[in-house]
Amino acid sequence: MPLHLSTNTRRLSGKIAVTGSKSESNRLLILQALYPHLEIDNLSNSDDTRVLQKALNSEDEVIDIHHAGTAMRFLTAYFVSKEGRETVLTGSPRMQERPIAILVDALRDLGADITYDKNEGFPPLRIKGKKLLKNEVKMQANVSSQYISALMLIAPSLPKGLKIDLEGKITSVPYIQMSLQLLKQCGIEGSFENNQISIAPTATVPAKRIVVESDWSSASYFYSMAALSDAAELSLTAYRENSLQGDRSVADIYQKLGVKTTFLEGKIRLEKLDVQLPEVLELDLANSPDLAQTIAVTCFGLGVKAYLTGLHTLRIKETDRLQALKNEIEKLGGQVEITDDTLKLSASEEIKSDIAIDTYNDHRMALAFAPLALKVPLVINDAGVVSKSFPEFWENLQQLKFSVKDSAKE
Ligand SMILES: O=C(O)C1=C[C@@H](OP(=O)(O)O)[C@@H](O)[C@H](O)C1
Numbered sequence: 001m002p003l004h005l006s007t008n009t010r011r012l013s014g015k016i017a018v019t020g021s022k023s024e025s026n027r028l029l030i031l032q033a034l035y036p037h038l039e040i041d042n043l044s045n046s047d048d049t050r051v052l053q054k055a056l057n058s059e060d061e062v063i064d065i066h067h068a069g070t071a072m073r074f075l076t077a078y079f080v081s082k083e084g085r086e087t088v089l090t091g092s093p094r095m096q097e098r099p100i101a102i103l104v105d106a107l108r109d110l111g112a113d114i115t116y117d118k119n120e121g122f123p124p125l126r127i128k129g130k131k132l133l134k135n136e137v138k139m140q141a142n143v144s145s146q147y148i149s150a151l152m153l154i155a156p157s158l159p160k161g162l163k164i165d166l167e168g169k170i171t172s173v174p175y176i177q178m179s180l181q182l183l184k185q186c187g188i189e190g191s192f193e194n195n196q197i198s199i200a201p202t203a204t205v206p207a208k209r210i211v212v213e214s215d216w217s218s219a220s221y222f223y224s225m226a227a228l229s230d231a232a233e234l235s236l237t238a239y240r241e242n243s244l245q246g247d248r249s250v251a252d253i254y255q256k257l258g259v260k261t262t263f264l265e266g267k268i269r270l271e272k273l274d275v276q277l278p279e280v281l282e283l284d285l286a287n288s289p290d291l292a293q294t295i296a297v298t299c300f301g302l303g304v305k306a307y308l309t310g311l312h313t314l315r316i317k318e319t320d321r322l323q324a325l326k327n328e329i330e331k332l333g334g335q336v337e338i339t340d341d342t343l344k345l346s347a348s349e350e351i352k353s354d355i356a357i358d359t360y361n362d363h364r365m366a367l368a369f370a371p372l373a374l375k376v377p378l379v380i381n382d383a384g385v386v387s388k389s390f391p392e393f394w395e396n397l398q399q400l401k402f403s404v405k406d407s408a409k410e
């Protein structure tokens with residue numbers, strides 16, 4: 001479905017309720033499956049969370065988790081620990097290209113029975129659940145933090161808990177901290193110091209209701225809109241200053257791009273300020289990889305040069321996000337240089353109108369480019385991809401008075 005986006009006004013105002021964090025929701029669903037006394041509020045309604053929830057409730061042998069990376073990684077660890085059950089975990093063609101050997105090797109070291117059904121190192125996986133008796137493992141930490149979180153989430157259910165020794169430079173650290181903090185909120189003891197994670201064995205946890213904060217990665221698209229607007233006053237619920245999500249850093253980053261954040265009771269207010277924009281925005285995004293697309297597109301729209309580093313995880317996400325960004329920004333008239341872990345954007349002089357943006361089965365490509373409609377009319381191809389993390393996004397844009405037209409319906 002190609003969507004035509006444009007606006008008559010560059011002044012934004014409105015109140016948006018954003019769905020729960022997909023990262024928090026997916027962790028809590030695994031913990032709830034292990035500790036059923038747990039209750040979850042404000043669960044994400046994203047496809048990735050729904051597919052994980054469905055998998056946890058399914059008795060089928062073959063489970064297809066489509067494009068959901070965290071679901072794939074978390075469920076691999078979960079099904080390994082389900083004694084007596086045989087499961088084949090598979091996903092979309094892209095999921096079958098997303099590496100998983102680091103997690104599989106660590107689980108095998110702990111005693112797991114996992115085989116590759118197609119290509120060595122990639123889903124689909126055939127998992128025969130059994131009791132894991134070992135309690136120490138080493139793991140490479142510089143490719144994806146999701147492998148580490150997957151082990152942390154099942155760790156308290158292992159008879160002796162788990163110590164994980166992390167090797168190499170640890171990437172996406174806030175997501176590891178989020179896993180630890182959620183375990184602690186459930187009443188499970190654990191620590192993450194230097195390169196070692198330790199989680200205590202825990203047979204039961206007290207009944208508890210945990211409220212998921214709304215998704216900060218989803219909030220980033222409204223920051224981009226505010227930055228690209230002439231005037232903005234947006235209120236987003238339900239957020240807190242003291243967040244578990246690393247992408248909360250978007251509030252500090254966008255201050256440099258003219259967006260002021262005020263934390264109010266349960267919500268944030270974004271306002272557009274008149275600031276002197278930086279000549280070049282330099283950022284290391286190793287702790288917030290999901291913000292890279294939003295920031296690159298905002299800078300392009302503002303004509304600000306950007307030098308983004310720490311992007312080594314982007315090539316193995318829903319698509320090769322570095323290449324996808326380069327392709328689409330260059331179609332719009334920009335200039336982008338990429339390496340394996342950096343992106344350099346030149347200051348743009350023009351933004352071409354009515355360009356159709358390809359989204360590569362990646363929700364964040366659609367979400368990140370949509371705010372540019374505040375500058376020029378554009379088309380987003382396969383716009384339905386946003387449901388992977390943010391199903392209401394297009395309705396939210398209409399609420400903010402964007403014109404959102406499905407050309408297939410005309
Ligand atoms: O644990 C999580 O919930 C996530 C971790 C990050 O992945 P990497 O650790 O692979 O960078 C992030 O990009 C992803 O969207 C969600």
Ligand SMILES: C=C(OP(=O)(O)O)C(=O)O
Nearest residue numbers: 067068069070290317318
């Ligand atoms: C990378 C992402 O998701 P996942 O790895 O869970 O598919 C994302 O949502 O940007």
